[in-house]
Amino acid sequence: MISGFGVGFRQKYRRDLLQNEVKPDWLELLADNHASNLDRAIAVEMSSAFPIAIHTVGMNLGGTAPIDLQYCRTIAELADDCNAAFVSDHLAFTAVGNRFHHDLWPMPRTIEAIEHLSKRIKKVHSVMGRPLFIENISTYVRHDSDQMSEQEFLHRLSEQSGCGFILDLNNLAINEFNHGESAMEVLTAIDPSSIAYVHIAGGELKNEVIVDTHSTPPTKQVLELLKTMQGLAPDLPVLLEWDSELPSYSELMKVLSTSRSTVRTDS
Amino acid sequence: MNMKQMQDAFLKSVLNAPKGSRLDIYRANSIGIRVNALSLIFPKVLEVVGVNTFEAVATHYVLDFDSTDVSLDREGRYFEQRWKEIISEHEGYTELQYIPDLVRLEQNIHGLRFKTPNLPFDWESAFANQGLDNARFKRSDPVYLMHSNWSLVSLFDDKIRHHGWIVVRLQNGQPKISPVNEEMANFLNSDQTLQELHDSGLESDVIESAIRKGWVCGLIFTETSTC
Numbered sequence: 001m002i003s004g005f006g007v008g009f010r011q012k013y014r015r016d017l018l019q020n021e022v023k024p025d026w027l028e029l030l031a032d033n034h035a036s037n038l039d040r041a042i043a044v045e046m047s048s049a050f051p052i053a054i055h056t057v058g059m060n061l062g063g064t065a066p067i068d069l070q071y072c073r074t075i076a077e078l079a080d081d082c083n084a085a086f087v088s089d090h091l092a093f094t095a096v097g098n099r100f101h102h103d104l105w106p107m108p109r110t111i112e113a114i115e116h117l118s119k120r121i122k123k124v125h126s127v128m129g130r131p132l133f134i135e136n137i138s139t140y141v142r143h144d145s146d147q148m149s150e151q152e153f154l155h156r157l158s159e160q161s162g163c164g165f166i167l168d169l170n171n172l173a174i175n176e177f178n179h180g181e182s183a184m185e186v187l188t189a190i191d192p193s194s195i196a197y198v199h200i201a202g203g204e205l206k207n208e209v210i211v212d213t214h215s216t217p218p219t220k221q222v223l224e225l226l227k228t229m230q231g232l233a234p235d236l237p238v239l240l241e242w243d244s245e246l247p248s249y250s251e252l253m254k255v256l257s258t259s260r261s262t263v264r265t266d267s
Numbered sequence: 268m269n270m271k272q273m274q275d276a277f278l279k280s281v282l283n284a285p286k287g288s289r290l291d292i293y294r295a296n297s298i299g300i301r302v303n304a305l306s307l308i309f310p311k312v313l314e315v316v317g318v319n320t321f322e323a324v325a326t327h328y329v330l331d332f333d334s335t336d337v338s339l340d341r342e343g344r345y346f347e348q349r350w351k352e353i354i355s356e357h358e359g360y361t362e363l364q365y366i367p368d369l370v371r372l373e374q375n376i377h378g379l380r381f382k383t384p385n386l387p388f389d390w391e392s393a394f395a396n397q398g399l400d401n402a403r404f405k406r407s408d409p410v411y412l413m414h415s416n417w418s419l420v421s422l423f424d425d426k427i428r429h430h431g432w433i434v435v436r437l438q439n440g441q442p443k444i445s446p447v448n449e450e451m452a453n454f455l456n457s458d459q460t461l462q463e464l465h466d467s468g469l470e471s472d473v474i475e476s477a478i479r480k481g482w483v484c485g486l487i488f489t490e491t492s493t494c
Binding site for chain 1 (some may be wrong): 269270271273275277278279287290292293296297300301304325333334335336337338339340379380381382383384400406437438
């Protein structure tokens with residue numbers, strides 16, 4: 001079980017996580033960084049010290065190439081080895097046909113996309129023998145073919161596929177800035193019992209668009225969303241993501257502590 | 268428009284997006300992710316040529332070669348070839364002639380992370396087998412042997428200036444590079460039976476040294492292996 005405030009594991013923090021007195025409550029491991037035997041051993045080492053959730057970027061759930069069964073099995077094995085509480089990937093396509101761009105490209109919010117995603121999510125469920133949780137993404141464009149709002153899309157997807165969510169509050173905030181879609185409306189429309197945990201992070205403003213860089217602390221707006229979320233589901237675990245321009249361990253822990261205390265003070 | 272057509276069209280729009288547009292963020296992200304992967308696989312190459320040159324070469328590389336693999340760990344399949352071309356085409360790069368060899372070395376160091384460590388050599392069970400003369404030594408999987416005309420080892424250990432054969436393995440996740448002589452390299456590279464090795468006059472201390480260092484892990488028999 002995971003609870004409280006966690007951070008995304010990065011090699012840079014390995015020693016501090018094992019030796020420092022100040023620690024997060026749990027870790028999220030990006031499985032794609034732990035594919036090798038050496039890195040798998042590191043993942044298992046961390047799982048002996050922390051509760052673990054496994055996150056991935058390679059399932060290509062929205063793509064049209066067949067689901068990579070070997071990849072799913074490898075992820076499931078890693079999750080078993082680490083006794084992971086959750087396994088998750090993104091509501092996106094990361095390849096066009098067999099050409100991987102490795103970035104999270106947005107799905108059209110259509111009935112066809114829900115059917116397409118649901119079939120593939122169910123396939124992953126059955127291959128892994130465990131539920132797959134889906135993370136909402138930030139986007140820089142919307143498709144002209146969109147037929148519904150983000151909240152309706154997520155709701156219908158959950159209904160049809162049976163999936164739960166990793167709700168990324170930063171992505172909701174970015175989409176509000178980039179598209180004028182109310183983050184609070186999406187957040188309050190999702191059934192909290194379908195959420196495994198929430199992500200918080202910070203992006204960067206570039207050319208009048210916020211890019212989801214995970215290189216800055218969560219903004220005030222993200223922390224506001226977190227407060228609302230905690231009001232709706234007080235025990236929901238929280239994960240601080242930081243993927244580029246990594247701060248020192250002490251700075252990271254300070255940001256985690258600030259996020260934690262912001263919520264506590266006002267709750 | 269079905270899902271495949273939609274995604275093909277989206278890719279086309281991203282590839283042709285005006286610089287600085289919202290769609291161009293996807294193009295830049297994709298390039299950035301793959302260039303970053305190359306920098307993680309080839310950290311010494313990056314250190315030697317500098318960030319600007321590395322990123323310029325890596326960016327051209329990812330634009331020229333699509334990624335067809337879910338794993339970013341397998342990026343750079345043609346990176347060695349690309350550096351050979353660059354060095355042969357640009358006079359200013361003649362001092363960097365060792366880079367293709369360094370690329371190959373780092374690619375294999377990265378590959379060693381995926382190998383399963385072999386059990387230590389078990390003399391007793393190895394020699395309990397019959398038909399020993401026809402057995403061959405099995406080189407340990409997490410060991411890589413290469414030859415270079417350049418002193419690559421000095422890039423990892425500035426005390427050792429050496430060119431020729433080197434044995435590479437990982438120790439606590441870090442590359443450990445050991446210069447070896449021709450005799451050891453021949454032994455590790457050869458597929459000779461014990462009888463053939465004996466007949467060749469190979470000194471037994473070469474074999475013992477390879478076993479002690481974990482470069483060979485057992486014997487391969489006609490049908491079974493001790494590994």
